Amino acid sequence: MKTSPGARSWIAAGVRHELLTRALPALRHDMAAPVSVIRMALLMLKRQLAAETIDRAASEERMGLVDGQVSELVEGIRSLRDWELATTDDGITRAALVARCVALMRAAFDLHGVSLEVDDALAAGEDDKRWPAAAALRYLFLGALGYLHDGAPEAGAIRIEADGAEGLRFAALPREASAVNPVLDAHRAPRALAIDAVALQSLAEDLGYRIALERDSVRFSLGAG
Template sequence: MKASPGARSWIAAGVRHELLTRALPALRHDMAAPVSVMRMALLMLKRQIGAPAIDAAACEERVALIDHQMSELVDGVRSLRDWELATTDDGITRSALVAQCVGLMRAAFDMHGIVLEVDPALAPDGGRDETRWPQGAALRYLFLGALGYLHDSETETGSIRIEARGDDAVCLNGTPRESGGTSPVLDAHRAPRALAIDAVALQSLAEDLGYTVALERDSVCFALAAG
């Protein structure tokens, strides 16, 4: 039986949920880190206030640190809006997209023995005038979906190289793991096989988001413009 449009949308929503679940450990870490720093700064501040002679300069330094970390935490909480497809965003550059998604998943992939390699042409460059592509949230899900597809491949992947294609596309190419290599942590951020990001899941996600992907067994390419 052919899936209805509503059913296909639910499939895509399930894929997005799975991808967000995989990214959550990194997001949680980014938000928990400022809290740890603030707790330590408060402890030091209490000790300084309780000392016989209060060092005003040291107290001001601790307060400034707490204020900075609070701003970092607020920014982290606000960044959760970046995952809402219904929210209008300012778009995203290709290098920023790659940097954000690789940053979110690198630790998990390292634990699974998968090396993420980024083409130097995709390195962030503050002085470069890059095109900002609309629908940053959709592109983030699509890129993470491509990473998940290669990560979940039945052929054990050893590395994934992310390359630029022209001025408006990205390609991810997987390389099989070499035999006799270091044993990875096999369950690190890997979903049960029933929830693996396979070709059907990735195509469903792309179609629902309005993008076209070119899929091979060990590669994924997609343009940054919808349609």
């Protein structure tokens, strides 16, 4: 039975949901860390207030710490809007896109014995062009990582490099035999919601991007169309 446009949109929405679910542990950690610092600072303030003499300088220092952590927490909550495709954003540079997505997924991939390698050519530059639709590009980037992670279980690393002036290329690199860790490999069981070629292609088409897929590599341009 032929898939309707509406059904294809639902498929893409499901892929985006799965990718956001995979990124959530890192997002939760970024928002939980300030809360832990705030609780500790408040505990110290309570002890200082219970003392016979109050150290004003120390109390002001604790309050400054709480204020800074509250700002970080608010910023983290606001950043959740960055995942909404309907939200107008200021775009993103290629270097910033790579840095943010790699930071989100590095810990999870490390736990599965897969390192993320970024080419030095993707370092931020003063004239780095900003590309529109940062949310869409973030989903596409994470989709490429997920596709190689799920489809190449023998990979020990995924390398991200520039593909010309306007694109990105992802390549799964084989793991050296001496580096195989059976404990880590035991946790690489196939996912029920693996990002396969159909899923990634559906996501790219729904977002309006062209993507080139091979078994161990992914390429796409940051410009839509």
